[in-house]
Amino acid sequence: MKISVKLAALALTLTMAGCATHQSPTGRSQMLMHSEAEMAQLGQVSFEQLKQQEKVSRDPARIAYVNCIADRITGVLPAQQWEVVLFDSPQVNAFALPGGYIGVYTGMLNVAQNEDQLAAVMGHEVAHVLARHSNEKVSRSELTGTGLQILNIGLAAYGVESAGTITQLAALGTNVFFTLPYGREQETEADIMGVELMARAGFDPAASVDLWHNMAKASEGAPPEMxxxxxxxxxxxxxxTAQQQSAQQYYQAAKAMNWPTCSKQK
Ligand SMILES: [Zn+2]
Structure with a gap:
């Protein structure tokens, strides 16, 4: 009885959402219930809200440093506009959102200690977006009925810019992007894709190993927000570490290209 009720609910949800099975970039099967446009809308609203809530850095040297790395990483992807913001906050955190948004907190610059390590962070974050992991997170949450009822609160009203809808979307975005954790298989996928991405952008992929060592060390105090x-x-x-051999091939090929130098300022 319980099972059939669940199945009925599932079928209803699937019908409503136009659910579809996709294949992730590394070949996993993914259940995605939302369009790219819906997720981009959610990303945009969340990013706008965050820019109002958090202090945005006005440090030109650090902003240039972060943008330099972001430009190289996103520059190896199919053309798309990416907005990059450096938040002035001790949080050890960074994120990328569907729709083309990258946020880095100044606290991350203490853990990602050079341009290669920060490129490892951004490559990982951008990979989560490319592999549509937020869509997968929210879709799973809906299918298991754990509370993120995205449909009920307004993505269907995409384009309707009432204040209430925007507030609800922002709250939903906070849940999806900044509270709900990624799954282990998503983390592995973002690592695999991210390391390739940074290497193709001319950053030394060995720095990804250093970065996670630093992150582990930083966890000994208060765990990094990320x-x-x-x-x-x-x-x-x-x-x-096992991925380094193949990643180094991308890196060696990319090094021959004329990349702008992204150097960290004091
Ligand atoms: Zn991750």
């Missing part, structure tokens, strides 16, 4: 949505797993560093 780890609340990106649960670390003990095999991550081993997997990243």
């Amino acid at each position: 780890l609340s949505t990106h649960p670390s797993h003990s095999t991550r560093i081993n997997e990243l």
